[in-house]
Structure formats: structure tokens, C-alpha cells
Amino acid sequence: KLAVAQRAKNKKRVKAIHAKIKNTRLDLIHKFTAKLVKDNALIVVGDIKSRSFTNSMTNLAKSTYDAGWFELKRQLEYKCKHAGCQLEMVNESYTTQTCSYCHKISDSSPKGRAGLRIRGWRCAECGTWHDRDINAAKNILAVGLDRLAVGIPSV
Ligand SMILES: [Zn+2]
Structure with a gap:
């Protein structure tokens, strides 16, 4: 619909569709x-500052991504x-590269720009198979729980 309106140079319609999106x-x-x-009862969020993969995005995609992330954090x-x-x-930092099971950064973990395409990997240290995002989420949760364990006074 947006493409049709853009091709027809219907500015009013384009604006309305953008608002709807x-x-x-x-x-x-x-x-x-x-x-x-x-x-x-607890939500732990990784504080994304500027992820390297955003370098490969177009400016529009990046600003859309940043706006969505900012809004998500604001609402939370x-x-x-x-x-x-x-x-x-x-x-x-390092939550993508670190194995959530053995806590080592193995040679096989996703690193740098080349690692961005790796969606799943096997830890060369302990042999555990990881979904990239789930592994990172487990590590982020562990960092949050560690911080709370330090902060909570013993009963
Ligand atoms: Zn491992």
C-alpha cells in the first residue's frame, strides 16, 4: 500500500500509511x-549502546531500530x-561470545562482524549447542542475578 501511494505521489496517503505503521x-x-x-517479577535487559551490526544497516533502518529499542526501554x-x-x-559485553553453560569464550563462539550471521554454535570447550540469542539472554540474566546476589543483604 505504501509503495503504491509513493508511486502515485499521493503525499497525504503516504503520510497516513506511515502514521499507521x-x-x-x-x-x-x-x-x-x-x-x-x-x-x-524481574526483568534483566542488556544495555545495547551501539551494536556493531548497526553499522551494516542503512541509516533509516538504524534509526527505526534505535527508536524501537528506546521506546521498549522507556515502557519497561x-x-x-x-x-x-x-x-x-x-x-x-561478551554475553554473545560466552558459553552460558561453561562460562568460557571458546574459539567457536560468534565474534565480530563475521559472527553476526552465526545463529547457532557449539561451544568448543564443553560441547553445548547454543542458539545465539538464547545463550546471550541466559548470560544477561546471569549478570543481573549476580548483581542482585551481591546487592541483597543476607537474612
Ligand atoms: Zn561451553
Whole structure:
């Protein structure tokens, strides 16, 4: 629909479709964060600053990605505060490369720009098969839990 309107140079229609896309994206982020906050007592988020893969994105894709991420964080912050859900932002350095099972960075783990295409890998140290994103998420959660374990006074 957008392409048709753009080809027809229908500026009003293009603007309306862009607004609809924006609203749909926002609505999806709202539904996602609402469910996350409802289902969890603790949410640990890796603090993405500038991921190297964004270098390969077009500026438009990057700004769209950044805006979505910023909005996701913004919503999590106020929704968690409201619902009494704990939100932790942690440094996510090496969480993609580190094996969540043996905690080693093996030669086979995804690294650098070449590693961006690797969606799954086997740890050369312990032999565990990892989905890239799930492994990183486990490591991010572990960093958050470690921080809480240090911060919580013993009973
Ligand atoms: Zn391992």
C-alpha cells in the first residue's frame, strides 16, 4: 500500500500509511512490555549502546531500530515501576561470545562482524549447542542475578 501511494505521489496517503505503521509498531511494543511485566517479577535487559551490526544497516533502518529499542526501554521502566517489577539494565559485553553453560569464550563462539550471521554454535570447550540469542539472554540474566546476589543483604 505504501509503495503504491509513493508511486502515485499521493503525499497525504503516504503520510497516513506511515502514521499507521508507527502506531502498529507502538501497539506491538505496548503489548510485548505489558506481557513481560505481567509475567515476571524481574526483568534483566542488556544495555545495547551501539551494536556493531548497526553499522551494516542503512541509516533509516538504524534509526527505526534505535527508536524501537528506546521506546521498549522507556515502557519497561515506567511499567515496571508501576507494577513493582524489578528492572535491571546490565552491561551485555561478551554475553554473545560466552558459553552460558561453561562460562568460557571458546574459539567457536560468534565474534565480530563475521559472527553476526552465526545463529547457532557449539561451544568448543564443553560441547553445548547454543542458539545465539538464547545463550546471550541466559548470560544477561546471569549478570543481573549476580548483581542482585551481591546487592541483597543476607537474612
Ligand atoms: Zn561451553
